[in-house]
Amino acid sequence: MKLQVEQAKEQIGRIVPFLCTTSGNDLGDVSAFPWSRHDITISGELRYDGQHYVVNGTITTNGQYECSRCLTDTNYTHTVPFEEIFGVTHSNNGDDDIISFDGEEIDLTETIRETLIINEPSQVLCQDDCKGLCVQCGADQNVSPCSCESFVVDPRLAVLRTLLKEENDD
Numbered sequence: 001m002k003l004q005v006e007q008a009k010e011q012i013g014r015i016v017p018f019l020c021t022t023s024g025n026d027l028g029d030v031s032a033f034p035w036s037r038h039d040i041t042i043s044g045e046l047r048y049d050g051q052h053y054v055v056n057g058t059i060t061t062n063g064q065y066e067c068s069r070c071l072t073d074t075n076y077t078h079t080v081p082f083e084e085i086f087g088v089t090h091s092n093n094g095d096d097d098i099i100s101f102d103g104e105e106i107d108l109t110e111t112i113r114e115t116l117i118i119n120e121p122s123q124v125l126c127q128d129d130c131k132g133l134c135v136q137c138g139a140d141q142n143v144s145p146c147s148c149e150s151f152v153v154d155p156r157l158a159v160l161r162t163l164l165k166e167e168n169d170d
Contacts, residue, residue: 001026001042003055003106008048018057019043027113033120034063035078042112044082052098056083059112065124069132070140080119084111 001020008016024036044057062077086106087098101107131141139146 001108001112003046003108005046005048005053005104005106008046008053012048012050014047016046017044018046022112024061027109027116030113030117033117034065034076035061035116036063038062040112040116042108046106051087053086053101053106054083055086055106055108055111057081059115061116065121067126067130068123069125069130070142071133072126072140074124074126076121076124078116078119078121080115082111082115084108 001022003018008014019042021039021041023039024030024033027036027040030036038061040059040061042057042059044055046053046055048054058079058081060077060079062075064073065076066072067074085098086101088101088103099111126142133140134146134148136148137146139148
């Protein structure tokens with residue numbers, strides 16, 4: 001995705017909105033991520049501050065993820081904000097926070113790719129109150145409760161339970 005900078009450069013502080021949709025295939029090899037097979041929408045604004053071009057916006061996509069608790073497939077919408085500062089190649093003076101570009105158009109492809117990968121969710125739930133799977137029998141607790149004992153003692157600590165029984169017997 002490329003942004004033309006001529007409109008923003010016409011007037012310092014002028015905000016130029018943008019909106020586009022691209023596919024995961026346009027971002028390179030991202031096939032390991034569930035959102036790679038879906039459209040990616042980028043919306044935001046570009047402005048020129050007199051020295052640099054500031055781009056901020058939101059990336060939205062969705063994908064088929066596995067619920068972290070019950071392991072069912074669930075559709076998850078992934079929305080991530082971003083902000084980058086771009087400067088013409090000769091004017092960035094080695095500042096690491098400023099991304100160099102040719103002065104004509106800003107290529108957001110790598111920014112979009114990195115932002116989505118860095119912000120990949122570590123846990124996705126099918127619903128906020130997902131009950132997950134029973135640790136003993138593996139039944140999906142969202143479908144129906146199982147008859148397993150809810151209080152399970154860690155086998156390594158079972159000896160402590162016998163001490164409690166001995167104390168109560170006295």
